Amino acid sequence: MKKKQIAVQLYTLREYLKTPADIAQTLKRVRQIGYEAVQVSGMGPIAEEELTEILDDNGLMCVATHENGVSIIEQPGKIVERLSKLKCKYTAFPSPGKIDISTTKAVLELAKKLNAAGKVLHEAGMTLLYHNHSIEFIRVDGKLILDLIYDNTDPRYLQGEPDTYWLQHGGGDPVAWCKKLAGRLPIIHLKDYKIVEPRTPDYAEIGNGNLNWKEIIPEAEKAGCKWFCVEQDTCPGDPFDSLKISFDYIAKNFCD
Numbered sequence: 001m002k003k004k005q006i007a008v009q010l011y012t013l014r015e016y017l018k019t020p021a022d023i024a025q026t027l028k029r030v031r032q033i034g035y036e037a038v039q040v041s042g043m044g045p046i047a048e049e050e051l052t053e054i055l056d057d058n059g060l061m062c063v064a065t066h067e068n069g070v071s072i073i074e075q076p077g078k079i080v081e082r083l084s085k086l087k088c089k090y091t092a093f094p095s096p097g098k099i100d101i102s103t104t105k106a107v108l109e110l111a112k113k114l115n116a117a118g119k120v121l122h123e124a125g126m127t128l129l130y131h132n133h134s135i136e137f138i139r140v141d142g143k144l145i146l147d148l149i150y151d152n153t154d155p156r157y158l159q160g161e162p163d164t165y166w167l168q169h170g171g172g173d174p175v176a177w178c179k180k181l182a183g184r185l186p187i188i189h190l191k192d193y194k195i196v197e198p199r200t201p202d203y204a205e206i207g208n209g210n211l212n213w214k215e216i217i218p219e220a221e222k223a224g225c226k227w228f229c230v231e232q233d234t235c236p237g238d239p240f241d242s243l244k245i246s247f248d249y250i251a252k253n254f255c256d
Contacts, residue, residue: 009231014042048085118157137170
């Protein structure tokens, strides 16, 4: 992995992204930490053109976004327009939200809609990804929801953005999922997993939790991963400090 492949999921810094002025200051600090790439999410209102200018001014690249799931399904053409303005190839379906996935029929209907939306993006030279939480590790008719989604979509139209924390939280194996998604894994969310009292899972900086990064990251590389996106939903203190801890750990242990 090269350092330039380490990205930050800006949702981690959502409290510092309320206004265009906040965004400009925050992205400057992100670049100072060492990141050269970001995933746009959790951001207040800002025109794509203004955001692109701020990114360019700070030597940052938008490698992906998270968009509203319903918008992706119902208005994929508008997503294409937004990504084009951001000079960005990837977006991720963030979660089912209120979309029913309680039965096999419902999951297959979602898969059909994701496939159709992904085809629109594919034809525009872009790629739709699926970002998992742990809800997809519920079984319906004996099968994992996440398996049903991937097994019933075309890899050209839907690829993976596995989230290591939520894979672990759901009882999955992040290493095994990297292998399963080989050739279908352009972005991975690096998010560490720890246990705090009383036996409660919590987020941690990369290297400060319990996940086996010495196997996860190399396996993601073998699977063809292009962007290693650091995310921490909640931080024990200043999230910029947490993002620096994660960046430094990855750069020291996994970068050429």
